[in-house]
Each structure stands twice: as C-alpha cells, then as structure tokens.
Amino acid sequence: DAGVIQSPRHEVTEMGQEVTLRCKPISGHNSLFWYRQTMMRGLELLIYFNNNVPIDDSGMPEDRFSAKMPNASFSTLKIQPSEPRDSAVYFCASSLRLAAYNEQFFGPGTRLTVL
Amino acid sequence: AQSVSQHNHHVILSEAASLELGCNYSYGGTVNLFWYVQYPGQHLQLLLKYFSGDPLVKGIKGFEAEFIKSKFSFNLRKPSVQWSDTAEYFCAVNAGGNNRLAFGKGNQVVVIP
Numbered sequence: 001d002a003g004v005i006q007s008p009r010h011e012v013t014e015m016g017q018e019v020t021l022r023c024k025p026i027s028g029h030n031s032l033f034w035y036r037q038t039m040m041r042g043l044e045l046l047i048y049f050n051n052n053v054p055i056d057d058s059g060m061p062e063d064r065f066s067a068k069m070p071n072a073s074f075s076t077l078k079i080q081p082s083e084p085r086d087s088a089v090y091f092c093a094s095s096l097r098l099a100a101y102n103e104q105f106f107g108p109g110t111r112l113t114v115l
Numbered sequence: 116a117q118s119v120s121q122h123n124h125h126v127i128l129s130e131a132a133s134l135e136l137g138c139n140y141s142y143g144g145t146v147n148l149f150w151y152v153q154y155p156g157q158h159l160q161l162l163l164k165y166f167s168g169d170p171l172v173k174g175i176k177g178f179e180a181e182f183i184k185s186k187f188s189f190n191l192r193k194p195s196v197q198w199s200d201t202a203e204y205f206c207a208v209n210a211g212g213n214n215r216l217a218f219g220k221g222n223q224v225v226v227i228p
Contacts, residue, residue: 003158004158031214033216042218042219042220042221043205043218043221044218045215045216045217048214048215050214055214056214056215059215091158091159093159098214099214101147101164101166101209103149103161103164104161104216105160106151106158106159106160107158108157108158109158
C-alpha cells in the first residue's frame with residue numbers, strides 16, 4: 001500500500017499566485033481530511049470529506065481557500081490568491097470510514113512558502 | 116470547542132531514561148484519545164489510541180498511555196527510551212462523537228545516545 005500521497009512536497013510561490021495542493025487517499029478509504037501545521041497554531045483541521053462530500057469546512061480560514069474532492073481517489077486544496085501568512089505545512093489524511101475512533105493515516109505533507 | 120494541552124514542548128533525555136509526556140483536554144463528555152508520532156523526515160503515524168475499555172492502553176514500540184477521566188488526561192509513557200524514539204509526539208482528542216480531531220502543539224523529544 002502506497003499510503004496517502006501528496007504533491008508537491010515543496011512549493012515556493014509569490015504572494016498573489018494561485019496554489020493547488022493535491023492528495024490521493026489510501027484506496028478504499030472513504031474519509032479525507034486536510035490539515036495545516038504552523039509553529040504558532042500547531043495542527044489545525046481545515047476541512048473533511050466523507051464519500052467525496054464536504055462535511056465540515058468550518059476550519060477553512062477564509063474565502064481564499066477552497067477544497068474539492070471530485071472522486072474517491074483525488075482531492076485538491078486551492079489557495080487563491082496566496083499570502084505570506086499561508087506559509088505552512090499542509091497535510092492530507094484519510095481513514096477507512098468516518099467514525100470518531102478510527103485512525104487517520106497521514107500523508108507526508110506539502111511545505112508551502114509564500115514570498 | 117475542545118482544546119488539547121501538551122506541556123514541555125522540548126524534552127531532551129538520555130537513552131534508557133524514562134519518558135512521560137502530559138496531555139490534558141477540555142471536554143467533559145465522551146472522548147476518543149490518540150497519540151501520534153512524527154519521526155524526522157517521516158509522516159505522522161499512530162502510536163496508540165483509546166476509545167473504550169481498559170484505560171491503560173499499550174501501543175507500538177513499548178509506549179503506553181493512561182486515560183484518567185477525572186483529570187482529563189491521557190499521558191504517554193515509555194519506561195526506557197532509545198535514540199530511535201527521537202521524534203515529535205502529538206496528542207489528539209475527538210470529543211462528543213464528532214469527527215474533528217483536535218491536536219496539541221506537540222512535544223519535540225530528543226534522545227541522546
């Protein structure tokens with residue numbers, strides 16, 4: 001099993017540019033989570049999907065952030081326009097099914113730097 | 116909203132020393148509790164979890180954690196650490212049956228050979 005796959009692993013962009021982060025969950029998992037990690041705020045849940053449907057996006061910081069899951073094997077997190085304060089590591093995680101006690105499997109993360 | 120506190124963000128200790136990392140959460144109802152570990156250069160992975168039953172939970176690599184409901188705590192322990200335990204450790208709580216995991220800010224543990 002390849003685990004959760006994220007791309008790119010590193011992204012450096014300039015303020016105002018659009019950034020798209022990608023995630024492929026583990027095959028057969030039906031829940032997908034996007035997190036952001038910063039020194040100041042730690043790991044924060046941005047949004048999660050169940051069966052490709054967004055369930056809770058209350059963690060999305062503002063309208064510049066959007067996420068989609070067009071099918072069971074792919075999700076994107078987009079920031080448009082990007083700002084320096086968006087610099088962080090973005091993690092994607094998946095779980096077998098949506099249940100409070102289920103383990104979430106994390107990807108390696110995308111380190112985003114906005115200049 | 117639920118919150119998770121981890122103290123002593125940076126911990127440095129020698130091999131064979133005992134390790135205890137504290138985790139406290141703020142929620143009075145039913146909780147599911149997790150400890151995740153992130154080794155250098157690797158992704159977050161589950162060490163152990165508690166959702167019901169015996170409050171003393173055994174995890175991988177000799178780690179254990181004890182859920183003390185009255186203290187709202189889920190402290191992680193290992194009696195004798197190894198250099199390979201150098202990592203960042205995160206406590207996470209899922210409260211009230213929802214599916215949101217709230218993470219603590221992590222403990223950076225460095226084990227000196």
